[in-house]
Amino acid sequence: AQSVTQLDSQVPVFEEAPVELRCNYSSSVSVYLFWYVQYPNQGLQLLLKYLSGSTLVESINGFEAEFNKSQTSFHLRKPSVHISDTAEYFCAVTSRGPGGGADGLTFGKGTHLIIQP
Amino acid sequence: KAGVTQTPRYLIKTRGQQVTLSCSPISGHRSVSWYQQTPGQGLQFLFEYFSETQRNKGNFPGRFSGRQFSNSRSEMNVSTLELGDSALYLCASSPGQGPGETQYFGPGTRLLVL
Numbered sequence: 001a002q003s004v005t006q007l008d009s010q011v012p013v014f015e016e017a018p019v020e021l022r023c024n025y026s027s028s029v030s031v032y033l034f035w036y037v038q039y040p041n042q043g044l045q046l047l048l049k050y051l052s053g054s055t056l057v058e059s060i061n062g063f064e065a066e067f068n069k070s071q072t073s074f075h076l077r078k079p080s081v082h083i084s085d086t087a088e089y090f091c092a093v094t095s096r097g098p099g100g101g102a103d104g105l106t107f108g109k110g111t112h113l114i115i116q117p
Numbered sequence: 118k119a120g121v122t123q124t125p126r127y128l129i130k131t132r133g134q135q136v137t138l139s140c141s142p143i144s145g146h147r148s149v150s151w152y153q154q155t156p157g158q159g160l161q162f163l164f165e166y167f168s169e170t171q172r173n174k175g176n177f178p179g180r181f182s183g184r185q186f187s188n189s190r191s192e193m194n195v196s197t198l199e200l201g202d203s204a205l206y207l208c209a210s211s212p213g214q215g216p217g218e219t220q221y222f223g224p225g226t227r228l229l230v231l
Contacts, residue, residue: 043207043222043225044222051217097173097216102173102216102217103162104162104164104175
């Protein structure tokens with residue numbers, strides 16, 4: 001079975017400061033890792049994902065995450081946050097199912113990023 | 118392209134009733150997954166359908182069921198509703214069923230069981 005732990009339920013940070021949202025996963029097989037974001041009153045949107053290859057993946061809006069297999073982590077970082085980054089961030093993991101398709105996404109409990117002016 | 122749509126957006130039911138929720142995936146997407154989101158348990162996977170076949174199922178009781186039609190639209194049904202079934206039910210679609218596929222989420226159906 002897979003599990004995802006997001007260590008912080010809330011992270012307050014000042015505008016233009018750097019931020020790191022932590023995510024650790026547990027799985028006995030090869031994994032595919034995702035960060036989804038849920039802005040206030042909006043649906044879940046993919047921020048970035050790791051499938052294979054380079055362990056550092058980037059999003060179009062300045063976020064990046066690094067896959068660390070030895071530490072089973074996939075922490076999300078941004079060097080300088082903006083007020084518009086206020087949202088709930090979810091880390092998720094999946095793997096290849098027995099039929100070759102995907103198991104359902106296993107999500108962490110989410111981290112609420114609060115940007116203070 | 119239009120996004121994933123879910124109907125109805127809000128629903129109030131009483132214990133013991135049953136409910137059917139509907140999801141229309143993005144045009145061309147063949148995989149539909151359902152998730153339950155609650156404050157206590159977070160986001161939990163219910164099931165996934167691909168080409169009208171259930172491919173994966175989460176750890177939910179048999180009261181939760183679903184189906185997918187030939188046009189990829191999907192419905193989920195919850196019978197004998199319990200108070201704990203109050204939640205936001207999210208539908209997500211993806212082009213295929215591989216583990217690396219991005220899932221595109223709808224706005225959800227908020228179900229309140231009284």
